[in-house]
Amino acid sequence: MTDEAVDGPGSSYPAAVVPDRLFADDAAEQRWRARFSAVRIGLPDPARDNAERAVYVSNAGGRFELYFWDTATGTRTKATDRPDGTANGGPAPDGSGLFWFDDNSGDEFGSWQWQDFGTGPGSSRPALPDVPPGYPSGLEIGRDIVLAGFTDDDGSRVHLARFGEATRVVYSHEQDAGVGALSRDETLWVLTHSEHGDSRYPALRVLSTQDGAVIGELDDTPGRGLDAVAFAPVPGDTRLLVGHERRxxxxxLIWDVADGSVHELDIDLPGDISGDFFPDGQALLVLHTHSGRSTVHRYDLASGELTDLPAARGVISGAVARPDGSIWYRWSDAATPPQLRQLYPDGRDVTLLVPDGPPAPGSEAVHDIWTEGPGGTIHSLLARPTAAGEPSEATNRALPTVFYLHGGPASADEDAYEGTRAAWLDAGFQVVQVNYRGSTGYGSAWRDALTERVGYIELSDIAAVHDDLVVRGLVDQARCAVVGHSWGGFLTLLALGTQPGRWAVGVAGVPVADYLAAYEDEMEPLRGYDRALFGGSPEEKPEAYRDSSPLTHVGQVEAPVLVLAGENDPRCPIRQINNYLDALTARSAPFALYRYDAGHGSMVVEEILRQMACEIAFVRDALGMH
Known part of the structure; x- marks a missing residue:
């Protein structure tokens, strides 16, 4: 299971083996690697006032970087080229250039850069040279104004830069806050804040960009949050589109900040709804998510008419309305690699942008599994290798299974293409993805239920699904792996310590492993989130943090575990992972460490491939699959 030792404080940790290949068959080896190395393109972000210029993220050069796209000529220009990749950025309204965030080796702490449109790597310059670095907390770019939010150990601050004038701080507070929106005429801006102390449920404040006067407040706390989506894209229009959870x-809802009126939109669709304005401000592009899939619609604000827009069944991971009435969108399903499409008002649906090189190989469809759990009906996605057939009574046979736990925790697994899921399937595993309590897309109560006992609520749902699939004859109980990254990595370690008889092996990527030490070292926005989850800090709620900390239960871990850790991770810092590994070492427990020089994950394709190969090889070895 291990290679050379990795030095840790007070000990040497066994290092995980990274095999040269996973499959003896060349075609199989090339196929799984191609799912990650094939060129992928994110949904382009068009310049607001220049229809011919856009920015997108792609892995075309071997890591994820930002690219310029001139839609008139078709010219694509690589804008950034950093050792650890670049993904956080957006175009100026007139398309003249790009703001992108520059950090150090994935630590997420840094400053904004400016780069002229069409220029290559090394052409940028500091966008806000007189602003101290921090963790980014919202950016709104106007023609004459830039508003940039930051957080650090002192709290939150917002800087306003008006071209030709000195940058000034227009807001600061010890609690989490950021920039939400900027009006089209640049006279109003929205502060998203948690001055009430719970960063999960932000409130909104609208302020004047001229003198800082408060124009309006909207606050649904306690227990409900608000999201400032965008002002209507018309100069002088004071309507703000807001995401809410009042029902x-x-x-x-539409909040007219000039007269204070609030109009909740009656959109009769199950599940969760998000959206944005069409460029004329008369309609909304609505994205609807339900049971792991999504649909897209046009909502007329005057008549309230909802029109379904034709798109295939699966997941639309992003959509943007264009001045000609069309929409750009990114679509996939579990079996089909992502496609960038353009849907016109007359129903024409054409390819928007084709990546260079051969496309990623397809994969297998997912099947819906519904399980009655301790807190209600649990929705899971089950994917099976090609040879396993459909999950039916006639074909059921128990297979080695990976329970792949999503991060977040406020996230969800969906019927979307995933190279990770496909790689496990190719390796002979079936994959179960549980949308446990804490997941989004199933209502606010389901999302918030995890606060009853952090970690244990999620694991009780995962256990219920595990038991259900064993009874159905789909899962071999002796060959079950629990795998996850970030919050999924935290749940993996907690599962190994509190459900030791259930799991044969675990893989925990960038996890919270020692909650008390993690709180001390993590970025301030995460501390605020933890205080909201637990109802206070570790000083105020010490038993709750200890109860939910995997380190507390390390003495019960029986299964071999692989831990992956980023040296510069500000979310799940390295010291608290070392504390957990020291405890495993003291017990002579079987484990291995894969440590890499980046932050909370990697944007480098070769590094992603190495980690994927390492994970699959470790689990195969632990289960005796050779």
Whole structure:
């Protein structure tokens, strides 16, 4: 299971083996690697006032970087080229250039850069040279104004830069806050804040960019949050589109900040709803998510008419309305690699942008599994290798299974293409993805239920699904792996310590392993989130943090575990992982460490491939699959 030792404080940790290949068959080896190395393109972000210029993220050069796209000529220009990749950025409204965030080796702490449109790597310069670095907390770019939010150990601050004038701080507070929106005429801006102390449920404040006067407040706390989506894209229009959860799910409302009126939109769709304005401000592009899949619609604000827009069944991971009435969108399903499409008002649906090189190989469809759990009905996605057939009574046979736990925790697994899921399937595993309590897309109560006992609520749902699939004859109980990254990595370690008889092996990527030490070292926005989850800091709620900390239960871990850790991770810092590994070492427990020089994950394709190969090889070895 291990290679050379990795030095840790007070000990040497066994290092995980990274095999040269996973499959003897060349075609199989090339196929799984191609799912990650094939060129992928994110949904382009068009310049607001220049229809011919856009920015997108792609892995075309072997890591994820930002690219310029001139839609008139088709010219694509690589804008950034950093050792650890670049993904956080957006175009100026007139398309003249790009703001992108520059950090150090994935530590997420840094400053904004400016780069002229069409220029290559090394052409940038500091965008806000007189602003101290920090963790980014919102950016709104106007023609004459830039508003940039930052957080650090002192709290939150917002800087306003008006071209030709000195940058000034227009907001600061010890609690989490950031920039939400900027009006089209650049006279108003929205502060998203948690001055009430719970960063999970932000409130909104609208302020004047001229003198800082408060124009309006909207606050649904306690227990409900608001999201400033965008002002209407018309100069002088004071309507703000806001995401809310007043009826127990994510929906939309219009807040006219000039007269204070609030109009909740009655959009009759199950599940969660998000959206944005069409460029004329008369309609909304609505994205609807339900049971791991999504649909897209046009909502007329005057008549309230909702029009379904034709798109294939699966997941639309992003959509943007264009001045000609069309929409750009990115679509995939579990079996089909992502496609960038353009849907016109007359129903024409054409390819928007084709990546260079051969496409990623397809994969297998997912099947919906519904399980009655301790807190209600749990939705899971089950994917099986090609040879396993459909999950039916006639074909059921127990297979080695990976329970792949999503991060977040406020996230969800969906019927979308994933190279990671496909790689496990190619390796002979079936994959179960559980949308446990804490997941989004199933209402506010489901999302927030994990606060009853952090970690244990999620694991009780995962256990219920595990038991259900064993009874159905789909899962071999002796060959079950629990695998996850970030919050999924935290749940993996907690599962190994509190459900030791259930799991044969675990893989925990960038996890919270020692919650008390993690709180001390993590970035301030994460501390605020933890205080909201637990109802206070470790000083105020010490037993709750200890109860949910995997380190507390390390003495019960029986299964071999692989831990992956980023040297510069500000979310799940390295010291608290070392504390956990020291405890495993003291017990002579079987484990291995894969440590890499980046932050909370990697944007380098070769590094992603190395980690994927390491994970699969470790689990195969632990289960005796050779």
């Amino acid at each position: 127990g799910r994510e929906e939309l």
